[in-house]
Amino acid sequence: MANNVKKSKVFKDNSGRIFQVVMLAWPILIFLVFYVYCNAQSLVLSFFNLDWTGKFTGFVGFDNYKEFFKMAFGDGQLLALGIKNSLKYWVLCFIISNPLYIIFSYVIFKKFKGHRLVRVIVMLPTIVSGMVFAICVKNFINIVIPYLFPGTSNVLYGEHAFTFIITYDIWMSFATTLLVYPNTMGKIPEELYDSAKVDGVDKSWQELWYVILPGMYPTLTTFMVVGLCNILAGSPSLEMWYMFGAPDSVYSFGYYYTVKVMTTSSQQGYPVLAAGGMVMTLILVPLVLTAKHCLEKFGPSED
Amino acid sequence: MRKKRKNPNKIVEFNSPADVIYRSITICVLFLYCLTLLYVLFWLISSSLKYYDDYILYPLNLPSKDRIRWQNYVEMFGKLNVTRQTDKGMVNWGILAMVQNSIIWSLGCSIVNVFWNSICGYVCAKYNSKFTRFIFAVGVFTMVTPIVGSFPSAMKLMKDLNVYDKMWFKFVQGPTTSFAGMHFLIMYGIFKDMPDSYIEAVRIDGGGHFTAMLRVMMPIAFPTMIALFTLNFVGSWNDNGTFLIWLPSYPNLSFGMYYIQANANSMQIGPNLVLAGIVMVSFPTIILYFVSQKGIMTKFAVGGIKG
Numbered sequence: 035m036a037n038n039v040k041k042s043k044v045f046k047d048n049s050g051r052i053f054q055v056v057m058l059a060w061p062i063l064i065f066l067v068f069y070v071y072c073n074a075q076s077l078v079l080s081f082f083n084l085d086w087t088g089k090f091t092g093f094v095g096f097d098n099y100k101e102f103f104k105m106a107f108g109d110g111q112l113l114a115l116g117i118k119n120s121l122k123y124w125v126l127c128f129i130i131s132n133p134l135y136i137i138f139s140y141v142i143f144k145k146f147k148g149h150r151l152v153r154v155i156v157m158l159p160t161i162v163s164g165m166v167f168a169i170c171v172k173n174f175i176n177i178v179i180p181y182l183f184p185g186t187s188n189v190l191y192g193e194h195a196f197t198f199i200i201t202y203d204i205w206m207s208f209a210t211t212l213l214v215y216p217n218t219m220g221k222i223p224e225e226l227y228d229s230a231k232v233d234g235v236d237k238s239w240q241e242l243w244y245v246i247l248p249g250m251y252p253t254l255t256t257f258m259v260v261g262l263c264n265i266l267a268g269s270p271s272l273e274m275w276y277m278f279g280a281p282d283s284v285y286s287f288g289y290y291y292t293v294k295v296m297t298t299s300s301q302q303g304y305p306v307l308a309a310g311g312m313v314m315t316l317i318l319v320p321l322v323l324t325a326k327h328c329l330e331k332f333g334p335s336e337d
Numbered sequence: 338m339r340k341k342r343k344n345p346n347k348i349v350e351f352n353s354p355a356d357v358i359y360r361s362i363t364i365c366v367l368f369l370y371c372l373t374l375l376y377v378l379f380w381l382i383s384s385s386l387k388y389y390d391d392y393i394l395y396p397l398n399l400p401s402k403d404r405i406r407w408q409n410y411v412e413m414f415g416k417l418n419v420t421r422q423t424d425k426g427m428v429n430w431g432i433l434a435m436v437q438n439s440i441i442w443s444l445g446c447s448i449v450n451v452f453w454n455s456i457c458g459y460v461c462a463k464y465n466s467k468f469t470r471f472i473f474a475v476g477v478f479t480m481v482t483p484i485v486g487s488f489p490s491a492m493k494l495m496k497d498l499n500v501y502d503k504m505w506f507k508f509v510q511g512p513t514t515s516f517a518g519m520h521f522l523i524m525y526g527i528f529k530d531m532p533d534s535y536i537e538a539v540r541i542d543g544g545g546h547f548t549a550m551l552r553v554m555m556p557i558a559f560p561t562m563i564a565l566f567t568l569n570f571v572g573s574w575n576d577n578g579t580f581l582i583w584l585p586s587y588p589n590l591s592f593g594m595y596y597i598q599a600n601a602n603s604m605q606i607g608p609n610l611v612l613a614g615i616v617m618v619s620f621p622t623i624i625l626y627f628v629s630q631k632g633i634m635t636k637f638a639v640g641g642i643k644g
Contacts, residue, residue: 053546054468057460061453061515062472068494068513069479076490088493141363144350148368154630155371160568161626162378162619163575165591169598169615170381173608177396205373238356256522263483273578277599291488296582304489311486318483326481 080309086300098309106310112282113310116290120268123200123286128261131204136254138208139215140242153212160209167206168274190275195284199269206271211257215250222249248334255329262322266314287314385409385613392609409613416606417614419596423585424502430588438504439574439589445508446576447569451562453515458524459550459558461516463536473525476517495583504587507579520565527558564632571622590618 080098083091105113142149159167172190179186189198222245230245247254268286276284278293291311294303384392386409387400400406417432430438461473495501500510515521531554539549555562580592588596594614597604601611 050464050546051466051468054460054464054466057456058469058472058516061457061511064510064512065475065514065516068491068510072491072494073484073487075494076487079490079493088496137363138367141360141367144360146360146364152367152371154627155374157626157630158374158378161571161622163571163591163622165575165577165595166381166615166619167377169594169611170377172598173384173612174377174380174396177393177608181396205370208370236351237353238351238359241351259481263481265483266485273581274595287485291486292582295489295492301489301493304493307486307489311484311488311490314485315483318485322481322483 076308076311079305080312082305084301084304086302088301088304094305098305099313101306102310102313105306106313112285113287113290115282116268116285116287117266119196119284120266120286120288122196123203123268124261124265126200127204127207131207132258134204135208135211135215136242136247139212139219140238140246142212143216143219143246144238153216156212157209159206164206164271165274168202168271171202172275191281193283195281199271199275199284203269203271214253214257218250218253219246222246251333255326255333258329259322259326262325263318265318381612382616384609385616387609389607389609392607406609409610410617413606413610413614413617416604416610417590417593417597417617419588419593421585421588421596425586428586428588430593432590432593435588435590435593438587439591442504442576442587442589443570443573445504446573447566449508449511450520450569451566453511454518454520454565455524455555455558455562457516458521458526459528459554462525462528463531463533463554472516476514476521479514479517502584502586504584507584520569523561523565524558527561528554531557560632564629567625567629567632571626574622594618 081093081095083094083098085091105111106117107114142153175189179189189195226245226249227241230241233244235241235244266287268288269284272280272284272286272289273292278297280289280293291307294307380397383399384396386405386407388404388406391398391400391404414432417435418430419435420427420429457472457476461469461476492501500506512518535553535557536546536549539553540546544552574589575591576589577592577595580588581595594611597606597614598611601608
């Protein structure tokens with residue numbers, strides 16, 4: 035922004051420097067301990083063994099990594115299935131959800147009778163909480179599906195459980211985007227619409243393609259990159275449906291970690307999990323940074 | 338600066354047949370989507386008022402006038418308690434204690450999160466130094482760098498520091514990265530758009546940096562902070578994951594319902610009672626949302642994260 039390019043002396047005096055340091059000191063300390071140290075410890079942990087109380091018992095080199103590779107890429111291993119499921123989940127949600135977010139947001143941005151009501155209702159899964167919806171739907175499935183279709187097995191534990199989870203998560207996922215995207219579309223400078231009009235844009239899809247998408251591209255990039263960072267997390271609703279007892283077919287990488295940590299009181303399994311985290315981080319970091327770079331470099335421009 | 342939209346309500350409508358069809362279909366789909374959400378809540382409320390027999394035999398029907406059972410709510414109020422084995426031994430919490438945990442957690446988290454996100458957003462937006470640029474870049478880095486699998490390490494760290502399962506520490510700690518995330522970006526954007534001349538005026542009048550921030554800039558950003566506070570409050574009220582993993586000894590209402598749903602059979606609580614409990618737990622957030630939804634709807638726009 036222009037007003038931040040040239041700062042007057044009031045921002046650059048000593049009191050200004052002290053103010054910056056004082057204000058950011060606590061957040062930086064917390065960041066150093068719970069982000070930097072925590073991740074560094076994860077790296078160290080991956081080369082050691084722990085006893086059941088969590089004390090380091092010895093350096094083991096790359097043994098934990100070997101163990102992780104056996105678990106992650108071996109046939110029939112739960113972790114291998116979790117990784118596959120996470121990737122499948124992310125790709126499907128990405129392909130199905132993103133076009134819908136943009137199409138719906140565009141219509142809301144253009145306004146229609148009842149658009150305010152729609153935005154209020156769409157926010158309900160966030161307001162009432164995902165857990166409430168999950169419990170309602172779970173009860174609905176348990177009682178209404180057998181009532182309507184006697185003899186059907188419970189979808190949460192049947193062969194279509196994974197499909198059901200994806201469908202449910204997409205259904206629940208519109209709240210944030212339908213709040214942020216229309217507001218971002220409203221912030222696109224009017225001159226872009228005017229020049230597009232002069233250039234002959236007279237159809238919705240043209241406006242969406244030539245004005246809206248380039249105008250909100252930084253926001254789309256933000257959402258895509260942040261979404262890509264969560265590529266291994268899998269469905270956020272697994273704990274809500276199953277607590278720690280999900281069937282194998284729906285396991286994700288993130289859920290596998292949660293179950294492993296929460297269902298054993300011993301810390302002996304942590305080093306292998308930490309090694310796995312390091313391996314996946316080494317794969318994902320270049321992937322995400324390359325994607326971010328490409329999205330910024332080759333995206334549509336407003337010119 | 339680029340020209341902002343003068344009149345956001347003056348939106349050009351395209352009226353070719355293809356545009357009308359596209360718009361009509363999308364609006365219909367949106368309304369259908371909304372109906373599915375509303376139907377779930379409608380079914381929840383109607384089922385929470387049924388007798389167990391009616392719930393099982395006629396799950397899709399409304400309860401008839403003489404078969405409305407308000408007693409479900411009274412019974413659920415008495416049965417809503419959590420008994421759980423934790424590192425501190427067996428803990429037992431009744432509904433009033435869980436309400437207290439919910440209120441303390443929601444208020445504490447919302448105040449702490451909005452406070453730190455606003456402070457960091459303000460300093461990074463208004464003080465263009467190498468230091469703040471570095472902090473902003475670190476924040477962006479954490480947002481775009483997927484470090485996975487550090488959960489075991491985080492658990493070990495909390496236990497080693499003896500702060501695992503301590504609610505007070507979660508408030509003192511605040512967000513792990515206050516200078517990253519959507520709420521930080523929103524506050525950063527708000528302060529970035531405010532003219533620096535306000536701060537300069539305060540400084541010329543003899544005021545300090547704190548005065549400029551607290552007396553001038555924060556009040557201007559206050560409506561957005563309130564909207565963020567509301568969303569944080571609702572999120573914290575509904576939060577059960579934190580209580581499942583990080584605070585097992587302090588169940589809130591949301592975790593209580595989650596626990597009861599998972600153990601309904603062993604606790605001999607019928608599904609109609611579970612649904613009544615859910616209505617009770619959700620009620621405060623729905624009221625809060627409808628009171629403040631206008632502010633929430635207009636305050637949120639997120640920019641890019643170049644860095």
